[in-house]
Amino acid sequence: MNGTSFFNRRHVLATAVAAAGNALALRCAFGQLYLDITRGFVEPMPIAISPFAGDTPQAREQGEAIAQVVSADLDSSGLFRTIDRRAYIQSPDELRGIPRFADWRQINAQALVTGLVRAHEPLTVEFRLWDVFGGTQLRGLRLDAPSASWRRVAHKIADAVYERLTGESGYFDTKIAYISESGPPTRRIKRVAVMDQDGANHIFLTDGSQLVLTPRLSPDVSRIAYLVFRPPAPRVVMRELASGREIVLGEFPGMSFAPRFSPDGRSLLVSIAQGGNTDLYRFDLATRQLRRLTEGAAIDTSPSYSPDGTKIVFNSDRGGSPQLYVMNADGSGVRRISFGSGRYGEPEWSPRGDLIAFSKLEKGFFHIGVMKPDGSDERLLTRAYQDESPTWSPNGRVILFCRQDRASGRTRLFSIDITGYNQREIPTPLDASDPNWSALLP
Amino acid sequence: MIRRTVLSLLSLLPLAACSSNSDSASGSATGAAGGAGMPGGTVSSAELGGPRGTIVPGSQQDLEINVGDRVFFAFDSAALDDAARQTLERQAAWLKQYPAVSVTIEGHCDERGTREYNLALGERRAQAVKNYLVALGISPDRIRTISYGKERPADPGHDETAWALNRRAVTVVNVSG
Numbered sequence: 001m002n003g004t005s006f007f008n009r010r011h012v013l014a015t016a017v018a019a020a021g022n023a024l025a026l027r028c029a030f031g032q033l034y035l036d037i038t039r040g041f042v043e044p045m046p047i048a049i050s051p052f053a054g055d056t057p058q059a060r061e062q063g064e065a066i067a068q069v070v071s072a073d074l075d076s077s078g079l080f081r082t083i084d085r086r087a088y089i090q091s092p093d094e095l096r097g098i099p100r101f102a103d104w105r106q107i108n109a110q111a112l113v114t115g116l117v118r119a120h121e122p123l124t125v126e127f128r129l130w131d132v133f134g135g136t137q138l139r140g141l142r143l144d145a146p147s148a149s150w151r152r153v154a155h156k157i158a159d160a161v162y163e164r165l166t167g168e169s170g171y172f173d174t175k176i177a178y179i180s181e182s183g184p185p186t187r188r189i190k191r192v193a194v195m196d197q198d199g200a201n202h203i204f205l206t207d208g209s210q211l212v213l214t215p216r217l218s219p220d221v222s223r224i225a226y227l228v229f230r231p232p233a234p235r236v237v238m239r240e241l242a243s244g245r246e247i248v249l250g251e252f253p254g255m256s257f258a259p260r261f262s263p264d265g266r267s268l269l270v271s272i273a274q275g276g277n278t279d280l281y282r283f284d285l286a287t288r289q290l291r292r293l294t295e296g297a298a299i300d301t302s303p304s305y306s307p308d309g310t311k312i313v314f315n316s317d318r319g320g321s322p323q324l325y326v327m328n329a330d331g332s333g334v335r336r337i338s339f340g341s342g343r344y345g346e347p348e349w350s351p352r353g354d355l356i357a358f359s360k361l362e363k364g365f366f367h368i369g370v371m372k373p374d375g376s377d378e379r380l381l382t383r384a385y386q387d388e389s390p391t392w393s394p395n396g397r398v399i400l401f402c403r404q405d406r407a408s409g410r411t412r413l414f415s416i417d418i419t420g421y422n423q424r425e426i427p428t429p430l431d432a433s434d435p436n437w438s439a440l441l442p
Numbered sequence: 443m444i445r446r447t448v449l450s451l452l453s454l455l456p457l458a459a460c461s462s463n464s465d466s467a468s469g470s471a472t473g474a475a476g477g478a479g480m481p482g483g484t485v486s487s488a489e490l491g492g493p494r495g496t497i498v499p500g501s502q503q504d505l506e507i508n509v510g511d512r513v514f515f516a517f518d519s520a521a522l523d524d525a526a527r528q529t530l531e532r533q534a535a536w537l538k539q540y541p542a543v544s545v546t547i548e549g550h551c552d553e554r555g556t557r558e559y560n561l562a563l564g565e566r567r568a569q570a571v572k573n574y575l576v577a578l579g580i581s582p583d584r585i586r587t588i589s590y591g592k593e594r595p596a597d598p599g600h601d602e603t604a605w606a607l608n609r610r611a612v613t614v615v616n617v618s619g
Contacts, residue, residue: 187594190593211593214557227561233588255561271561299562299566345556346557346558389556
């Protein structure tokens with residue numbers, strides 16, 4: 001492939017991909033490098049990520065580590081494939097100027113990431129993204145941060161590369177809240193845990209002495225709400241992430257559970273179960289007013305706001321079995337949207353607004369699926385003994401979920417692209433459930 | 443489901459029998475010797491509770507062994523079947539016998555549902571039990587409810603038998619003080 005122009009390559013690739021019955025993966029929009037990720041399987045784009053240069057050994061070490069995190073992020077998306085560094089011809093120092101593109105065309109790199117660690121503490125990093133076959137700079141960025149936040153700097157670089165090459169915002173500079181599980185099934189110990197999207201910086205927020213479930217991060221990722229089994233009744237509590245301080249919400253009548261923040265972060269949807277009936281309520285965090293949104297003897301739970309805050313999708317058995325319903329944010333205009341066979345649950349509205357993810361039990365298997373907000377175009381992405389708790393990446397391209405293995409009983413987190421490809425396990429120190437993917441960090 | 447219930451209750455009996463063996467060893471020897479020579483004698487029987495002296499009347503153990511502390515449900519249902527109603531009728535009689543006892547009804551689900559839906563379903567089951575006990579004359583002030591959803595299975599298995607045992611409401615005697 002040496003010396004093949006990008007356009008020729010594109011033609012070859014397009015032919016090969018079309019022959020395989022898959023969607024066109026790489027194309028050149030307005031003469032620029034572009035990866036179309038909106039259709040089916042995408043052939044990963046080969047990309048070179050040079051270790052970042054630095055003037056001191058410490059800076060070089062930092063530059064090496066940053067490049068590794070950028071590579072791991074991009075590879076994990078399934079859309080990119082980092083070319084082995086041993087194939088790189090130019091050294092990091094040689095890459096302080098304009099790259100010799102011919103050297104990078106030889107190893108078939110479509111894109112090249114270069115960088116320089118200018119200062120170590122506080123950290124100052126410059127990076128550039130190059131279109132190797134077009135011979136142009138696609139993006140250049142300087143980032144400043146305390147050196148302790150170096151992984152965030154790397155994630156922001158990966159986000160910038162992802163965004164420039166796919167046209168979609170990234171999702172690497174994010175957190176995942178989840179429930180860490182250990183111990184026997186009949187006396188499971190559960191703790192709220194938070195980690196970076198790639199599993200780094202893992203912390204436990206609770207000590208396991210009380211049963212906790214369903215953590216949800218606020219849109220600005222400053223607070224976390226979850227369910228705790230604390231006498232006299234299980235209830236929703238909220239904490240500040242930075243300080244760990246609990247923000248008292250007050251007493252709800254009955255059992256409160258299934259917390260979800262509104263997109264503006266000002267209120268919390270909760271389910272309240274009382275007298276055998278579960279309804280949805282909105283709790284205003286400033287005024288502490290509790291407003292009932294649903295009525296009737298049915299179970300109404302697992303609410304999720306549309307990103308514009310005007311609608312709520314939720315789970316209800318009012319029609320005889322658990323199905324998905326959409327209503328206006330004030331509780332009016334309820335209509336059912338799931339009409340397929342099986343039992344639906346845990347809807348979560350995509351941050352892009354275009355899809356609703358859900359779990360579904362049908363003929364003995366659980367699925368994670370997506371449908372449009374009007375209920376049309378249902379697609380099932382997974383099938384297993386028990387798949388649950390779908391949660392969206394902030395760009396609405398990837399879904400994180402929990403899978404329980406029937407033989408071992410182990411529960412673990414997986415991610416899958418909404419195309420149904422690139423399923424990956426997200427490693428956690430112990431068993432894991434109830435994932436909640438944050439927005440991009442502010 | 444019902445078969446497993448009976449089995450699990452029966453499995454308690456050998457334990458009870460074992461612990462009372464030493465007490466009744468001489469009696470049974472006498473009975474065997476006497477029975478051998480008893481022509482056409484009738485056999486009478488009387489209900490036998492748990493082993494004397496080991497169970498505190500009005501305690502959780504008393505409820506479990508002598509009354510039955512739990513009822514079972516069909517998939518995604520909070521309806522009480524005949525077996526459940528019979529158990530609850532015994533529980534109501536027992537609660538009337540011990541008026542100082544207050545209880546918590548724990549509602550549980552199998553794992554074949556979502557976590558949040560199951561929390562709601564468990565509450566609905568616990569409430570169904572409470573309503574029935576109240577209808578039988580027990581004061582609602584003596585009965586609290588809590589739902590554990592699918593968080594505390596009685597059987598750790600992942601099959602129909604385990605699920606049936608886990609779809610339950612358990613009556614738990616409150617420890618006062």
